[in-house]
Amino acid sequence: MFTGRQSSVESMHASSPIIQKQKKHSARNRYSDAPLLCAGCGIKTELYIKESMRFSFSEIQLATDTFSKENLLGEGGYGHVYKGELDDGQLIAAKIRKETSSQGFQEFSSEVYVLSFARHKNIVMLLGYCCKENINILVYEYICNKSLEWHLFENVLDWNQRRAIAIGTAKGLRFLHEECRGSPIIHRDLRPSNVLLTHDFVPMLGDFGLAKWKNNDIPIHTRILGTLGYLAPEYVENGTVSVSIDVYSFGIVLIQLISGRKVVESNTDDHRQSLRQWAEPIIERLALHELIDPRLGESYDTCELYHMARAAYLCLKSDPVMRPSMGEVVRLLEADDDHLHNLVEQFMPRFSR
Template sequence: MSEAYHGEFSGVDKIPGREPKDKDVNMYTNMRNLISLSKNAPPDPPPLCSVCQHKAPAFGKPPRAFSYAELGQATDEFSQANFLAEGGYGSVHRGVLPDGQVIAVKQHKLASSQGDREFSSEVQVLSCAQHRNVVMLIGYCVEDQWRLLVYEFICNGSLDSHLYGHSHDPLDWSSRRKIAIGASRGLRYLHEECRVGCIVHRDLRPNNILLTHEFEALVGDFGLARWQPDGDLGMETRIIGTFGYLAPEYVQSGQVTEKADVYSFGVVLMELVTGRKAIDITRPKGQQCLTEWSRPLLKESAVSKLVDPRLGDCYSEQEVQDMLRCASLCLQQDPHARPRMSQVLRMLEGDIFME
């Protein structure tokens, strides 16, 4: 997101040919005060997407508490016309706040111990995480049995709908690369730059990467996320996440570190290059699991066999090779051998080369 523009104001000149009267002096003083206030006031952030021009939320504000009535009014009482998606957690509706802010309201199903844990996790994590490539939490609602989260509205859906849906044209290579770089920036921030320490997403996949019409990627859905203090392996007895994206050490031992996200991101990179789903039971035996099918081809650097045929010849072979090399490193069995997300980003941008 580009830096906000700060306008410049000139002083008020005296009118030639006469001395100012008292009321003129007062007028000039008031105008100078207004100008001073304008300079000191925080600028409005630029819109998230230049196509939609939706108002972007301001950074630095903590999530606010909404009433259920406020969110009902914003979404036209959660009407079908504003319905966006349905998942295991509940439903998502589009809405508009009185100040013009367009929002997505995620309504959790009736309260349960598991649902409350995921709800609390998402509020706690996103209260501390604000970055241009992370979906911003604007607020929440806890009222009677209702549990709702209020996000900035991301206008162009999720990555999976563009890779595998039938309502969009196939993504071109430059858009795929831009999405990979944007998502890696979001993960780098969560792992290495967030003020509260490392946050592990634990469910990174195309469904949870949201896009603007300019294909700026934002990492979203933090229901399974957890803080990861330095040196904490974060052992889990119950394996949660999405099959096809789970790191082997997590499946085998329940060990959770940020390197599990790096593995999942490697799978996403393979999906961006190949146009194949992580798990696709409609494909022939031996091709249903993307990582298993692609592993020998990655060793051979068989770009022509790996690249999405829908791209034709319209891609940079060097950029594809860079992304495949990056994916191969992310997918290593040993978590300690996987790169950090800051290294992943630099590889995708072509700044460094790693064997």
């Protein structure tokens, strides 16, 4: 798996301004003083790292027990992900790019760069990276409680957990769009499998391989990447990239949190129906009880459901100009009543009842 001829990656490493910025950091041995990341299992977070570190291949090999099957966490389009433990006790998730992966060095480099700036409690921390010949490895802090996708479809989240995950995910996106150093960052691939959870059900955004910097107000046009069902209409139609495409994707995830439904399902006539097609008329009729995951029964807060449904409806507007910012979405979800009234009057008068 880890053999192959010398590629051009090393020469790219030498010239890349992204990689040149990264250095080993003396804080690696201070993990024992770090605060808890998850109270449920006692995992700590390394908050002392200011820049991503460059790990040696031997360090990652040792941490993962030579990439043993027992440490394999999963496999996707990017490659394999392994759990590991550094010599100071820090638990890691090492994501190793497949040699045949369509996500090449550009995506690898983008993820290193973006996550070097994105330090937030709702964003997975990139601890560092490793480059060896044609092997590229991203080293993340280990997030202990699987993904939102697993908990939505293989488990049952209670209502309070769902709402907390919605708010935390929205805050992570707000940070990327409005608070990150430099320009806004567009994630471009928000979906439940890219939201990881701690045992305290704190959501953390991950997988930034498709992320884009937004340097000005001029829309970016690019090839279409991401996951069908979560892609905004303008992105599908002409490749237009703006922060609004993340807002749209969040609206889909929000409907999934409320309903427990997959992004595309078959109805009784075996006709495939998108989540948006199913949810919008229900919200417009204010029949919000029809949105609720039946596994929850009556165990949900009607007022909070109302706020979440309104936020989702606004996020899913076909016209990107009509979608709220993620800062506005956070206030909607947290039920900032004054702001809520003004926003609803502006964007969705029928919901002002």
